[in-house]
Amino acid sequence: MIVNKQHYRTIWPMLSAGSGRAQVAILDQTQLPHEFAIVHIANLAQMEVAIKTMQVRGAPLIGAAAAYGLALAAQEDASEEALQAAAQRLRLSRPTAVNLDWALKRMLSMLLLVPQADRASLAWSEAQAICDEDVLQNQAIGQHGLALMQQCQPKSAQVFNVLTHCNAGWLATVDVGTALAPIYAAHDAGMAVHVWVDETRPRNQGASLTAWELAQHGVPHTVISDNAGGHLMQQGLVDMVLVGADRVSGQGDVCNKIGTYLKALAAFDNGLPFYAAVPSPTIDWSVSDALSEIEIEQRHGDEVAFIQGLATNGSLQSVRLVPSGSSTANPAFDVTPARLVTGIITERGVFSPARLLDAKRA
Numbered sequence: 001m002i003v004n005k006q007h008y009r010t011i012w013p014m015l016s017a018g019s020g021r022a023q024v025a026i027l028d029q030t031q032l033p034h035e036f037a038i039v040h041i042a043n044l045a046q047m048e049v050a051i052k053t054m055q056v057r058g059a060p061l062i063g064a065a066a067a068y069g070l071a072l073a074a075q076e077d078a079s080e081e082a083l084q085a086a087a088q089r090l091r092l093s094r095p096t097a098v099n100l101d102w103a104l105k106r107m108l109s110m111l112l113l114v115p116q117a118d119r120a121s122l123a124w125s126e127a128q129a130i131c132d133e134d135v136l137q138n139q140a141i142g143q144h145g146l147a148l149m150q151q152c153q154p155k156s157a158q159v160f161n162v163l164t165h166c167n168a169g170w171l172a173t174v175d176v177g178t179a180l181a182p183i184y185a186a187h188d189a190g191m192a193v194h195v196w197v198d199e200t201r202p203r204n205q206g207a208s209l210t211a212w213e214l215a216q217h218g219v220p221h222t223v224i225s226d227n228a229g230g231h232l233m234q235q236g237l238v239d240m241v242l243v244g245a246d247r248v249s250g251q252g253d254v255c256n257k258i259g260t261y262l263k264a265l266a267a268f269d270n271g272l273p274f275y276a277a278v279p280s281p282t283i284d285w286s287v288s289d290a291l292s293e294i295e296i297e298q299r300h301g302d303e304v305a306f307i308q309g310l311a312t313n314g315s316l317q318s319v320r321l322v323p324s325g326s327s328t329a330n331p332a333f334d335v336t337p338a339r340l341v342t343g344i345i346t347e348r349g350v351f352s353p354a355r356l357l358d359a360k361r362a
């Protein structure tokens with residue numbers, strides 16, 4: 001990703017100037033779009049907090065952050081007991097995105113094969129490998145998604161309109177993004193593409209993050225309230241709904257940010273294609289009934305009761321929207337059943353839910 005003409009990833013290892021020990025640099029996504037802040041993570045506890053508080057978020061990035069969290073832990077104590085305990089702490093930091101568990105399992109299975117003295121250096125190189133693979137997978141998703149967009153007949157001769165929910169761009173991954181990867185590829189290939197960006201209450205990942213990164217890349221976009229999508233579809237102003245996912249079942253059910261299901265229903269009713277773009281680590285082949293088996297993260301009700309923004313004096317502030325006596329509920333994800341999903345765009349190609357097993361074999 002390019003920010004102010006400089007190339008960044010969302011996470012990278014670095015040496016601390018003071019201690020000479022390895023640390024991890026992240027972009028603090030709780031400050032965006034108002035401040036571009038790089039934060040240094042020095043230990044396991046800090047990485048756990050960064051994931052819980054969503055300084056890093058988005059399924060692939062959570063996986064990469066967990067891998068680096070384990071590398072930080074291995075730097076302190078690389079015994080099997082310490083690594084298992086560290087992995088368990090990280091595993092509990094956010095429950096829904098399967099990439100987190102996937103990355104921890106991959107790291108542990110590698111680390112426990114080698115002598116304790118070799119584990120810390122292996123942990124850093126394996127975390128780096130996870131990051132590099134994520135970038136390659138997302139680039140491939142971009143090309144497969146671009147081909148889909150080129151085959152699709154847009155309603156207007158002037159522009160191809162995509163509607164997206166939450167943030168599944170480079171901020172949600174190590175780089176490139178999943179759902180936004182085809183959009184960047186289309187824009188770079190000279191296709192006139194415009195994105196309807198759902199604001200994505202309560203955390204506003206669309207309004208804050210997707211809008212910001214699309215603007216950095218120069219992609220035309222319009223932020224809409226979460227309730228506007230169905231209306232725009234009825235008006236013929238949407239050609240494709242394209243989202244990311246936190247977990248996709250082997251049957252092609254898509255678990256993604258709360259509100260995705262309603263967009264899929266509206267797309268279905270309007271005969272519009274609904275695609276989820278996911279790298280293979282986001283597919284959980286062990287899940288057969290997504291609705292009952294995927295744990296939906298329940299976040300604090302204050303995320304619903306309050307809204308954060310930039311005050312006129314330039315400071316980031318949180319203000320209350322909801323009467324103090326009202327109770328709030330905050331389920332963070334929902335499941336879109338496979339029957340509403342046109343296809344899953346993976347690094348190995350595009351698969352209908354019924355043919356998703358082919359993605360495993362490809």
Ligand code: MRU
Binds near residue numbers: 058165169179245257
């Ligand atoms: O709660 P978040 O911001 O971590 O949720 C992110 C999403 O729901 C994304 O759509 C999903 O992780 C896909 S990211 C490529």
